[in-house]
Amino acid sequence: MQPTLTAERKRITSIDLLRGLVMIIMALDHTRDFFHKEAFTGDPLDLANTSAFLFFTRWITHFCAPVFVFLSGMSAWLLGMRKPKGELCRFLISRGAWLILIEVFVVTFGITGDIHYGFIVLQVIWAIGVSMIILGLAIWLPYNLLLALGIVIVCGHNLLDFAEKNAGTDLPFWWYLLHKQTVVPLWNNHLLGVFYPLLPWIGLMMLGYCSGKIFAAFDLKKRNTVLLGAGIGILVFFIALRFINVYGDPVPWTVQSNNLFTLLSFVNVQKYPPSLLYLCLTIGAAFIFLALAKTNGWLSRIIIVFGRVPFFYYIIHFYLLHALSFIAYLLRGHSLAEGMAGVPELPFKFIKPGEGFSLPGVYITWILVVIILYPLCKWYDHYKNKHKEKWWLSYL
Numbered sequence: 243m244q245p246t247l248t249a250e251r252k253r254i255t256s257i258d259l260l261r262g263l264v265m266i267i268m269a270l271d272h273t274r275d276f277f278h279k280e281a282f283t284g285d286p287l288d289l290a291n292t293s294a295f296l297f298f299t300r301w302i303t304h305f306c307a308p309v310f311v312f313l314s315g316m317s318a319w320l321l322g323m324r325k326p327k328g329e330l331c332r333f334l335i336s337r338g339a340w341l342i343l344i345e346v347f348v349v350t351f352g353i354t355g356d357i358h359y360g361f362i363v364l365q366v367i368w369a370i371g372v373s374m375i376i377l378g379l380a381i382w383l384p385y386n387l388l389l390a391l392g393i394v395i396v397c398g399h400n401l402l403d404f405a406e407k408n409a410g411t412d413l414p415f416w417w418y419l420l421h422k423q424t425v426v427p428l429w430n431n432h433l434l435g436v437f438y439p440l441l442p443w444i445g446l447m448m449l450g451y452c453s454g455k456i457f458a459a460f461d462l463k464k465r466n467t468v469l470l471g472a473g474i475g476i477l478v479f480f481i482a483l484r485f486i487n488v489y490g491d492p493v494p495w496t497v498q499s500n501n502l503f504t505l506l507s508f509v510n511v512q513k514y515p516p517s518l519l520y521l522c523l524t525i526g527a528a529f530i531f532l533a534l535a536k537t538n539g540w541l542s543r544i545i546i547v548f549g550r551v552p553f554f555y556y557i558i559h560f561y562l563l564h565a566l567s568f569i570a571y572l573l574r575g576h577s578l579a580e581g582m583a584g585v586p587e588l589p590f591k592f593i594k595p596g597e598g599f600s601l602p603g604v605y606i607t608w609i610l611v612v613i614i615l616y617p618l619c620k621w622y623d624h625y626k627n628k629h630k631e632k633w634w635l636s637y638l
Contacts, residue, residue, distance in 0.1 A: 256531075256532050261313050262545040262546050268303060272559065277599050278604045281595075282595035289498060312525055316450040316454040318377060318454070319450075319453075319454020331382070338374030340637050341370055341374065342368055344371075348557060349365070355591035363437065370447070385452065392451075392452060399515070400489060400492070419436060420439055443516070456469065474530065480522035492512055551622050566611070571592040571593065574597060
């Protein structure tokens, strides 16, 4: 029988702090997508054609999706300390299905601005939704079996890289859903972009769920010791396996023209789908953060607000960014008709490759967006706390 979560521990502030931090960082990446003049003319992680500043701007946001998914699993465990397993199962399955619908109809429009839904996007919310449905079924398994299954998926899925190299593009659609990015035609020139293949994310959510046990099994001091030790151990494992350069990521690191860029090559691990090494780097750092986080300062209290309403933040930040992008597009002299037509190589409306801000301008816009979002998130957090009897708020 799972231990129960006492009233004063219903929210773990270090989790809210970490979640809020990655949500803020996530907005930097999406601001770069909408506003950087080089967003669609090159790859910021291409070491032959990038700067250290641009590389870092993209690379630091790698921590967002895996931490978000991992903490979703961990939050499911903590929720299960207050709910019977059957109720938790029903909630995870229904919320997962709801998230998939939101991804297709709400997030897709927020990203593309296309009222005709010519390009349907399957990203992190879809991956969380499917993973929640599977976790909702898997929580009935014995804890050790579920933990082992998560480890096998996360540690073993890169074995599929070798099969993919041999098969080339001759792969069935279900394989792409599980382990390889793709864009597939649907009907009448409509496209489906599978940007978050599911398999590694499913394993990661299982591990997040199992890691939630740390918060039940230990007091604060012991818990932080365990988290710190686990985080350091995972990062040491990352360094050792990455140095060997044989397994764990489909793209090996290489010696570059200087030590800095060699280091960048070393940490430049694959996100789509997330490789074993990518997950080790990001989740190892997350464990260390949870162990060392201080939640009492004024800045921490601000960040925690975002971490308490992550889904609300995620949805509205896309709409705010696209609204600002729409205004900037018209101010650059384009017409509404041009924006609605878009450009052939992009699924996004009101964006033109090669136009936009320099990188410092992107950072200024990002800070402005976060400032605008803060009072909205604070209001919504207050509303949720005042209306806990409204069951539907748990889905938002």
